[in-house]
Ligand SMILES: Nc1ncnc2c1ncn2[C@@H]1O[C@H](COP(=O)(O)OP(=O)(O)OP(=O)(O)O)[C@@H](O)[C@H]1O
């Protein structure tokens with residue numbers, strides 16, 4: 001167990017920069033998820049922490065030791081690859097015990113620790129099998145087991161669940177979280193699934209194109225995304241983003257969207273109101289109201305999608321399609337007009353130029 | 360096959376179709392085995408002929424060729440080993456072929472690994488040159504090579520022969536092994552390095568074991584090539600003590616006299632090491648060694 005610090009870490013492949021100066025401080029025992037769209041450099045960053053990729057610039061330290069020039073085996077980390085990377089010529093027990101064997105631990109201790117880990121992960125009956133004789137989910141657990149028998153300073157996970165089906169993924173998600181909680185090992189977990197990121201992490205690092213866009217606790221990111229990218233990336237269905245400007249008339253505020261729709265606002269609009277802005281509102285912060293309610297607006301329903309727990313209504317504001325999530329059962333047909341209202345406390349404003357949050 | 364679907368014949372009805380199915384099956388079997396037997400005979404007969412001649416007396420060899428020796432004799436072997444000193448060339452050949460194989464596997468493993476895993480300048484060009492070197496015919500090279508060996512003071516020596524054989528075996532070995540190494544997922548090695556291996560350790564303990572069929576193939580190919588090679592040996596080796604087995608057999612023929620008995624005895628002895636090698640290597644020629652390592 002140890003803290004993990006990245007200080008202005010950079011990476012270029014040849015002349016192509018891929019990671020542009022990333023600084024993250026991860027506390028001892030913390031579970032941090034690294035999210036971002038495909039190709040943003042998550043795996044690269046993780047591999048740099050593991051020592052599998054040389055570092056172009058900056059510093060990485062584990063504990064209080066700078067590990068820039070240490071080989072992977074000297075960093076005391078365990079990694080789970082997206083593809084599991086089980087040794088096909090070794091059985092499950094040998095796969096799990098290999099690191100301990102290389103560390104020249106006594107055979108008895110290796111056996112004990114492998115058995116313990118197998119117990120935790122329900123792998124005991126499979127210890128004698130070869131990876132080829134396992135299902136995808138079992139392989140995933142072996143890969144996990146191989147990491148936990150080590151008791152390393154840091155766990156590195158690179159999308160370990162992405163090859164599993166949805167149900168198994170949810171189950172494993174909880175299991176990994178619980179496991180980490182118990183072991184209290186500092187963990188960096190890469191995923192491009194924002195739900196995985198939200199549910200598992202103590203803190204989330206959102207990356208885009210080699211840059212850290214925001215670091216924060218899950219709900220922090222959800223409630224106050226620092227820019228348009230984070231706002232649209234976190235949350236499903238995604239936050240509605242409407243470009244337009246704020247107009248004031250006789251003390252009343254309105255948001256005028258690019259398509260010309262006018263939406264009533266309250267007084268809590270940001271200072272730079274005359275400029276072009278992006279108004280952000282999450283689907284669950286728009287509600288259906290009765291006709292004639294103050295501060296509401298009418299809009300045509302394009303599509304309704306009942307998911308069971310809630311119903312998603314797509315509607316159009318000016319030229320922008322928005323999604324509204326409502327929990328109550330209701331009857332609106334496609335093509336009907338409906339009356340909507342914003343939850344004013346949950347509105348977000350962003351600068352349309354640079355996408356940064358305004359407050 | 361289609362007949363069974365077409366008519367589900369009740370047993371009472373006397374019909375040829377059940378029998379047809381059976382006889383079709385039998386016919387298939389007979390054909391399969393017939394062709395296999397033919398192939399086996401084609402391959403085995405020359406070997407049988409070689410062995411049987413090596414066990415015959417000269418008068419029997421030169422008279423009517425019979426399938427089975429009337430008198431069994433080890434005289435040919437005695438002549439070959441005792442009179443002609445054939446053990447020496449066999450040992451020379453064993454030495455040369457083994458050394459060439461070991462060095463070849465070692466160097467080509469490292470070369471192939473570097474071509475597969477590392478990124479450096481001119482890698483593509485080097486790769487093509489390697490392949491090109493392999494494609495150059497031996498007959499074009501034996502004179503330059505013999506001059507080169509003479510200049511290096513390595514003419515007429517087993518060292519020189521080893522060096523020359525390596526120039527032929529290395530390109531193909533490297534090229535073959537590249538293919539096998541590519542089949543080993545990179546993550547496996549990386550996992551190994553995280554688990555505590557150095558890069559060299561990962562090569563030796565993960566990549567090589569998983570490329571065992573490749574190593575076996577390369578070993579067989581290299582060993583057989585060196586073992587059977589005659590042309591270069593003929594040019595490079597002159598003294599009697601440095602002769603390899605094919606060369607010694609070649610020297611059994613004096614002007615137009617062909618001592619068939621000892622020649623075939625020599626051929627039999629020469630085949631034994633190859634058979635042993637093939638037998639061992641066969642165990643490593645397994646497919647799907649990397650199955651189950653990555654993905655679900
Ligand atoms: N060996 C390489 N040579 C050149 N560019 C590379 C190399 N490996 C990765 N890249 C580039 O680096 C960027 C980051 O790749 P990386 O694999 O870290 O993405 P990622 O965030 O893990 O994506 P994903 O979610 O798809 O796994 C990509 O644009 C990729 O094209």
Ligand SMILES: [Mg+2]
Nearest residue numbers: 042043044158
């Ligand atoms: Mg990745």
